[in-house]
Amino acid sequence: MSSPSFFTQGDKRSDAADIPTVGVGMLGYAFMGRAHTNAYKKIGYTFWPPPMNVELVHIAGRNAQAVEEAARRYGYTKHTTNWHDVVNDPDVLIFDNGGPNDQHLEPTVAAAKAGKHVICEKPLGRTADEAFDLWAEVAATGVKAMTAFNYRFFPAIRLVKEMLDDGTLGDVRHFRARYHQEWLVDPQAPTSWRLSKEVAGSGALGDLGAHIVDLARYLVGEPSTVSANTTTFTVQRPGGTVDVDDAFDALVQFEGGALGTLEATRVAPGRKNHMRFEISTTNGTVIFDQERMNELQLHLTGTSPGDHAQGFRTVLVSETYHPYWENWWPHGHMIGWEDSFVHELEHLLSAIRNDTPIGPHGATLEDGYRCAEITDAVLRAAETGQRQTIRYRELGR
Ligand SMILES: NC(=O)c1ccc[n+]([C@@H]2O[C@H](COP(=O)([O-])OP(=O)(O)OC[C@H]3O[C@@H](n4cnc5c(N)ncnc54)[C@H](O)[C@@H]3O)[C@@H](O)[C@H]2O)c1
Numbered sequence: 001m002s003s004p005s006f007f008t009q010g011d012k013r014s015d016a017a018d019i020p021t022v023g024v025g026m027l028g029y030a031f032m033g034r035a036h037t038n039a040y041k042k043i044g045y046t047f048w049p050p051p052m053n054v055e056l057v058h059i060a061g062r063n064a065q066a067v068e069e070a071a072r073r074y075g076y077t078k079h080t081t082n083w084h085d086v087v088n089d090p091d092v093l094i095f096d097n098g099g100p101n102d103q104h105l106e107p108t109v110a111a112a113k114a115g116k117h118v119i120c121e122k123p124l125g126r127t128a129d130e131a132f133d134l135w136a137e138v139a140a141t142g143v144k145a146m147t148a149f150n151y152r153f154f155p156a157i158r159l160v161k162e163m164l165d166d167g168t169l170g171d172v173r174h175f176r177a178r179y180h181q182e183w184l185v186d187p188q189a190p191t192s193w194r195l196s197k198e199v200a201g202s203g204a205l206g207d208l209g210a211h212i213v214d215l216a217r218y219l220v221g222e223p224s225t226v227s228a229n230t231t232t233f234t235v236q237r238p239g240g241t242v243d244v245d246d247a248f249d250a251l252v253q254f255e256g257g258a259l260g261t262l263e264a265t266r267v268a269p270g271r272k273n274h275m276r277f278e279i280s281t282t283n284g285t286v287i288f289d290q291e292r293m294n295e296l297q298l299h300l301t302g303t304s305p306g307d308h309a310q311g312f313r314t315v316l317v318s319e320t321y322h323p324y325w326e327n328w329w330p331h332g333h334m335i336g337w338e339d340s341f342v343h344e345l346e347h348l349l350s351a352i353r354n355d356t357p358i359g360p361h362g363a364t365l366e367d368g369y370r371c372a373e374i375t376d377a378v379l380r381a382a383e384t385g386q387r388q389t390i391r392y393r394e395l396g397r
Contacts, residue, residue: 019051019052021053021055022055022093022349023058023089024040024057025057025059025086025087025096026060026096027059027097027103029074031098032148033059033061033098034070034074035098036098036345037059037076038338038341039338039344040345041054042342043346046339046342050346051350051353051354052353055091056076057077057078057089058076058079058080058086058092059071059079059080059086060079060080060081060085061081083099084110087110087114088114094116094117094119095111095117095119098121099121101200101201102193104120104123105125105133113137117143117348117352118138118143118146119148119345120134120145122147122368123202123368123371123375124147124365124368124371124372125368125369126200126206127376128373128376131365131368131369131371134369135395139365144351145365146358146362146365147363147364148363149211149218149363150341151211151290152218152362153324153341153343153344155317155324155325156293156295157215157219158323158361159296159322160296169279169282169283169284170283171257173257173281174258174259175254175260175277176260176278177263177277177278178261178262178274178275179211179263179264179265179274179275180208180263180264180271180274180275181204181265181266181271181272184266187234188238191240191242194207195240196244201244202244203232203244203245203246204244204245204248205244205375207266208264208265208266209262209263209375210371210375211275212275213262213375214363217370218367219279220254220256220258222254223254223255223260223374224252224253225253225390226387227251227381227386228248228251228382229250229382230245230247230378231245231247233267234246246266246267247264247267248265249261250263250381272291275290284298284301285312286299293337294317294335295315296315298312298315299312299313318335319331347362373391373392
């Protein structure tokens with residue numbers, strides 16, 4: 001089924017520049033609602049011409065006063081505490097789901113059924129079953145649909161992808177990734193939706209681990225087996241009992257033969273947003289660290305300066321020939337974490353405007369589902385103490 005035209009709903013044309021305008025509806029005004037809104041605002045003057053001009057139409061959130069304030073602050077015309085109002089708004093053509101994990105399935109499917117293109121935050125579902133249902137139901141509508149794995153849109157990570165795809169790095173042998181934060185070190189830190197299995201599905205695994213699982217798939221390929229540990233260091237916190245993992249680690253085998261280690265924790269003192277991976281290949285090793293997001297550490301075997309001074313060099317990813325940099329500042333004038341969302345949402349707008357696919361660089365809903373299949377396998381492996389074979393379902397089976 002082809003995707004609906006962006007001319008169908010809420011479409012207005014800018015006579016001056018012949019750039020169509022698209023209406024955005026947002027679920028959530030907090031962390032991701034703000035990060036995505038910020039990105040929609042920047043697309044128009046970062047990319048020129050932008051694929052579409054964005055009109056911030058309607059925003060939903062739980063707290064009436066807070067959503068009203070968010071609408072004023074961010075520039076949305078309408079606000080509501082009932083996400084159905086956004087889904088049913090004829091002026092909205094893109095539904096952006098920045099709600100907690102238990103609010104991903106129903107609103108995203110409802111929006112797609114109402115003819116809206118959709119982008120949904122990760123993890124796509126609380127379980128692989130839920131993510132599969134979301135993918136299947138949205139796929140049946142034919143709208144453009146994306147899982148919001150924004151790390152794919154970091155210029156340095158895209159450069160790693162290019163060096164893997166063009167053979168510069170050779171074949172991958174090791175993928176070692178970790179995602180460490182510290183915000184749960186204090187046992188008196190209160191519970192929140194992120195510490196509830198019913199709302200979040202899992203803990204550090206789905207919150208942080210999902211990002212590195214997606215990068216593993218994007219950069220290396222499909223994991224085929226996994227062994228794992230999970231633990232919850234602090235079970236009782238102010239506000240209730242924690243029933244998700246504080247941390248996990250896992251060993252994976254990839255279908256292509258590479259080996260991988262994955263770990264995430266929210267209790268690593270000193271670590272703010274330490275997402276780091278190291279890929280060793282037949283030709284070298286490349287290292288990415290989110291807190292130095294415009295750099296790569298790169299060692300390429302056999303390259304100058306020669307046998308007696310081999311080692312890693314720092315590549316500052318900010319040249320016009322680096323991914324996305326033709327849209328930004330002169331080299332060395334750096335961009336930030338928030339700008340990955342600018343690239344991500346521009347990709348979605350381009351896919352809608354030009355009817356191009358979300359993949360392989362954008363994460364599809366199938367990517368979101370496959371990630372959930374892997375994180376479910378991590379939980380099974382930890383529970384049983386046995387290595388799990390990961391099986392992926394196809395639509396229609
Ligand atoms: N891509 C990333 O880097 C990244 C980073 C953080 C969070 N996330 C993901 O984004 C999602 C949201 O996380 P967050 O940190 O923004 O959460 P948050 O708690 O900061 O915000 C959640 C928002 O959802 C709204 N909400 C909750 N239930 C609702 C309902 N029933 N109806 C309407 N609005 C409702 C709340 O009012 C709030 O505005 C999660 O799935 C999370 O995993 C992704």
